[in-house]
Amino acid sequence: MTEPLLKIRGLNKTFQTGKGVVHALANVSLNVKEGEFITVIGPSGCGKSTLLKIIAGLDTKYYGEALLGDEWIKGPGIDKGFIFQEPRLFPWLTVEKNIAADLSLRDPAVRAKVSELIELVRLTGFEKSYPRELSGGMAQRVAIARALLRNPKVLLLDEPFGALDAFTRSHMQEVLIDIWQKNKTTMIFVTHDIDEAVFLANRIVILKPRPGSIRTIVPVDLPFPRKKSTSSFQELRYKVLSEFEKIEELELIDSSGI
Missing domain, CATH: 3.40.50.300 (P-loop containing nucleotide triphosphate hydrolases)
Structure with missing residues (x-):
């Protein structure tokens, strides 16, 4: 078992x-x-x-x-990934940079993982968007992708x-x-x-x-x-x-x- x-x-x-x-x-x-x-x-x-x-x-x-x-x-x-009641995104960062968080998108492995997650949470085409340009549901999808980045x-x-x-x-x-x-x-x-x-x-x-x-x-x-x-x-x-x-x-x- x-x-x-x-x-x-x-x-x-x-x-x-x-x-x-x-x-x-x-x-x-x-x-x-x-x-x-x-x-x-x-x-x-x-x-x-x-x-x-x-x-x-x-x-x-x-x-x-x-x-x-x-x-x-x-x-x-x-x-352990944690999703709060609010997305808690960084307003000065784009969708892809919010997902990458403290990791650099210059790293090919990080960029590939972020792209994979953007597709997974159905945000393809919004990579360069800022939180103010997103709906509530889209912002929460960014938070989910960020929490999944390190494969918790x-x-x-x-x-x-x-x-x-x-x-x-x-x-x-x-x-x-x-x-x-x-x-x-x-x-x-x-x-x-x-x-x-x-x-x-x-x-x-x-x-x-x-x-x-x-x-x-x-x-x-x-x-x-x-x-x-x-x-x-x-x-x-x-x-x-x-x-x-x-x-x-x-x-x-x-x-x-x-």
């Missing part, structure tokens, strides 16, 4: 605030296989982004285990399409699936959108709040390309929605003191 690429064991995370200690994550355990596409959803404040930042090495103050391959995650590195073992995406309009968001979901299928990069994608979670994932990790822990993991066996209008898609969407309703019921019970 192949070892998981990512291993999370008994992960616990607390924050110290002015009102005391906040328990953000509690006993989270998760295995992710190489090449999987995992979506993570849950109510606001359940620790989705916190979990992603721990995997990225952006937060190392936690209890438990977090390993990528055979290595403990001790900090950020080129083996895992690509982590924190609600990257949340600020886009519905049409652009739907298009970007299709673009991302195309990138994943061609590039075979393991992806972990945080979202609030149930349709998005079902459309993208091999497995959906549903977190419950206070503190964040795994409610359930829903496998997604739908073939690609997926259509949101099909009965099989809607059945799976209903299953995930039902888990959210159970979480809401438990919260009502907790708040009422029953």
